[in-house]
Amino acid sequence: MPERWSDYLTIFMSALAVGYMFYEIDRRQRKLREIFDVLDAEDAAVTARLEDMVASGELQPYTGATLA
Amino acid sequence: MPRGSGSSRRPGAEARPRRGTARSPPTEAPAEQETVVLQEAVVTERSDRPGTPASAETEASPSTPRFRIYIVDTGWDSPGHKVLQENFGLIRELQREDPIYVLGREKSIEYLRHHEERIGHDPIIAVHDLAAMGDTGTTDFHGFRLRLGLLRTHQQALLALQNFARFLRMHRQSVDLEGEIRRGLRREGLAGAIEIILGHEAREIGG
Numbered sequence: 704m705p706e707r708w709s710d711y712l713t714i715f716m717s718a719l720a721v722g723y724m725f726y727e728i729d730r731r732q733r734k735l736r737e738i739f740d741v742l743d744a745e746d747a748a749v750t751a752r753l754e755d756m757v758a759s760g761e762l763q764p765y766t767g768a769t770l771a
Numbered sequence: 772m773p774r775g776s777g778s779s780r781r782p783g784a785e786a787r788p789r790r791g792t793a794r795s796p797p798t799e800a801p802a803e804q805e806t807v808v809l810q811e812a813v814v815t816e817r818s819d820r821p822g823t824p825a826s827a828e829t830e831a832s833p834s835t836p837r838f839r840i841y842i843v844d845t846g847w848d849s850p851g852h853k854v855l856q857e858n859f860g861l862i863r864e865l866q867r868e869d870p871i872y873v874l875g876r877e878k879s880i881e882y883l884r885h886h887e888e889r890i891g892h893d894p895i896i897a898v899h900d901l902a903a904m905g906d907t908g909t910t911d912f913h914g915f916r917l918r919l920g921l922l923r924t925h926q927q928a929l930l931a932l933q934n935f936a937r938f939l940r941m942h943r944q945s946v947d948l949e950g951e952i953r954r955g956l957r958r959e960g961l962a963g964a965i966e967i968i969l970g971h972e973a974r975e976i977g978g
Contacts, residue, residue, distance in 0.1 A: 732956060738921050738931065741952055742897065746916075747909035749886065750899060753841050754909075757872060762841075764870035768860045770844070 837901060837943045838869040838914070844894040845879045851919030854928040855894045865936050868943070892918040896935065900948055912949040 742750060756762040844852060863871060874882060883890050899914040907913070917935050922928040942948055 735956055737918065739917050739935075740915065740956075741912055741949060742899070742909075742914040742916055743912050744910050746913075750897075750904075750909045750913060753872070753897070754839075754899070754904075757839065762872045762874070762878075765842075765863075765873040768863060770842075770856050770859045770873065 834868050836869050838866075838939065839899040839901060840866060840869055840871045840939075841897040841899070842871065842873045842894060843879045843882055843897070844874070844876075845883060846876050847891065847893065847920060849894075849920055850925040851894050851922050851928040854925060854932055855896075855919060858929070858932060862932070862936055866939055869939070889918075892920045894919040898939065903948065915948075915952055 753762070842855070844855060846852060879893065883893065889895065895916055895918050897914065897916040900912075903911070903913045917931060919928050919931060922931055942951065945951060
């Protein structure tokens, strides 16, 4: 029986390790996407608004060397 | 499920040529990948792949604007704000082919009043890919953005801005911008997990 317990323990610990690895990958990808990500359909309205501001002349290319 | 995960990649997006400027100058594209914060997410494949369109009709001058860059910054006293202020001139010079639109404090506040979930994420640099927008408008991939306000230290913000600027320069003529970004994001998550498994110090991305 002790051998069996150790087998179960090994399997359990291995499953934990694999689960943690996937969790960590997912966590890091989420964190990174918070900071850096693509613009897609979810951002369409915001993008369209910004493009409209340019098209209407409300926004002009910034030519200054520093931000005010 | 965060958008942009591996399973959400749109069919055909990778193979679709964005514009006919696939042939980067040999000195511009990196021969090897680097691994620093955000860099894996925003770098890295040679864009001069075989099979990319190269007809004279579709080629654009390297000085033709590829991106429109928008900066939203309400002025929080944050490392991201300071880094952007300190280095804007350099970004301006590095990206002189692409117009930069700065919303200004009032417009930025107005913007965030309508997108309250993004308060505290600014400075936000949104880059609209004119090639992608010409293909599919805004219904599909059409650019990318960096939320500098989420970075907690000056060093993180500076490194992110540097990598972002490098990415913009290196991918001005990319035919598969979306694919490169998504591959990088996946690699970054995997690389971080491997570091932990190997017992290395975890990289700091946003703390």
